[in-house]
Amino acid sequence: MEQFIIHPMQEKERPELRRLYLETRRASFFWLDSQSMKLEDFDRDTHGERVFTASMNGKLAGFLSVWEPGRFVHCLYVAGEFQHQGVGSRLLEEAVQRFGPPLELKCLCQNSAALAFYLAGGWQITDEGMCEEGSWYRMRFSGKETRVL
Numbered sequence: 249m250e251q252f253i254i255h256p257m258q259e260k261e262r263p264e265l266r267r268l269y270l271e272t273r274r275a276s277f278f279w280l281d282s283q284s285m286k287l288e289d290f291d292r293d294t295h296g297e298r299v300f301t302a303s304m305n306g307k308l309a310g311f312l313s314v315w316e317p318g319r320f321v322h323c324l325y326v327a328g329e330f331q332h333q334g335v336g337s338r339l340l341e342e343a344v345q346r347f348g349p350p351l352e353l354k355c356l357c358q359n360s361a362a363l364a365f366y367l368a369g370g371w372q373i374t375d376e377g378m379c380e381e382g383s384w385y386r387m388r389f390s391g392k393e394t395r396v397l
Contacts, residue, residue, distance in 0.1 A: 252309055252335055254342045257299035264308050265301065266290040272325040279358055280381060297322055300342055302335050312339040314347060321353040324362075336365060340389075349391035357383040 257265065269290040274282040297313040310326035321343060326335045343351055353371075355363050366387050367373075375386035 252302040252304050252338055254300055254302050254338060257301050257311065261301055261308065262290070265299070265311055268308055268311065268327050269293070269323070269325055272327065275328065276325075276359055276362070277356070277381065294323060298346075299323075300339060300346075302326075302330075302339055304330070309333075310335045310339060312343055314343055314351075316347065319347050319351050321351055324353070337369060340369065344389070344391065349389055351389045353387050354384045355387055356381055357385060 266287040266289075270285055270287050273285055273289070294313040297315050299311055299313045301311045302309045308327065309330040311323065312321060313323040314320065315322050321340070324336055324339060326339075340351075352374075353366070355366055357363065357376075363385065369389070370391075371387040371389045373385045374388045377384055377386070
């Protein structure tokens, strides 16, 4: 099996990252108004963050962005054709290697596939809240086996 190449985002990748972000958000957040989602949301939502991309055979497979001061994984998106192939796990491993645990993120409760993915990967629910997109769980990865609250 071929390996994904992970590297810091290059500016030339921005147009393709915008498209991937828009398409995967529209597919994942089916309960939201997809018409309000725009290509430029990628720029707004990753501003000031470290972005890493995953590719295979020159094709963008996914990306992850981290707000470094809080070790907060803000975005993790994988192109539909690359889902369930280890891309998301590999991107999270890269974040752990670069920033070290603990890492935190928020996962919208209605995004059941993402929630199951994080829980299976050892993330622990530590808090919950509400935002304009719905209820969310704050999750933490400490690098150790954890118990879901």
